[in-house]
Amino acid sequence: MNTLAAKVSRQHHLFARFASVCVLVALALLLLPAVARADGYSMTQTYIGATVEADGLLSVVEGRQFDFDDDINGVFWEINTGTNQQGGTAGVDVLSVEEEDTAFNKVDSANKGDSGVYTVEQTGDGVRIKVFSPHESGDSATYYVSYTMTGAVMNWADTAELYWKFVGDGWSADSDDVEMEVRFANAAAGTAAVKGDNFRAWGHGPLTGDVSLDEDEPMVTYT
Incomplete structure (x- = not known):
């Protein structure tokens, strides 16, 4: 497991609530909207x-490595919500933002040049996170955003389904070298x-992608 994956895995287990039994579900994922907009970077x-x-x-933890080719004051991180196939509205609760091993503080407002803080704004399309973290051209930084979401999992008569877009096409730069793991809380103790x-x-995404299932864990891995 690479460093970024190990950090996300460790951080995710710190905040995720592993509770009771979860019956295994039929799962569908759109790898196409968390969205960030900033100039002068690659992911x-x-x-x-x-x-x-x-x-x-x-429960979600996203880790992204940014390489900057311009001086920046921070990055935008947008998590789209919208409605699911049952007509329910998804909701997002942002739990934490970190850079490397440094936790940022949530504030109501911040100004250009501030550092180590972030704001969360509800928009018509979801939640916008502004991460205030100045960097110079040539710097690299890895950020971790932890949040919970309601409405992404739908309960049907004969199954449950997760159908959601986790990597959107609205970024200013491509999301390169993407890996995603989906687990089910205490599912191994149930069916x-x-x-x-x-x-x-x-x-659903690039044809070069791969989907694998581990029924012992159980876990789905997307690359």
């Missing part, structure tokens, strides 16, 4: 760890996962 690595909790809450039966997954 050379992205790792996302998500856990479907027993109550349907989705056994059987690939192709009660445990399925699809990915």
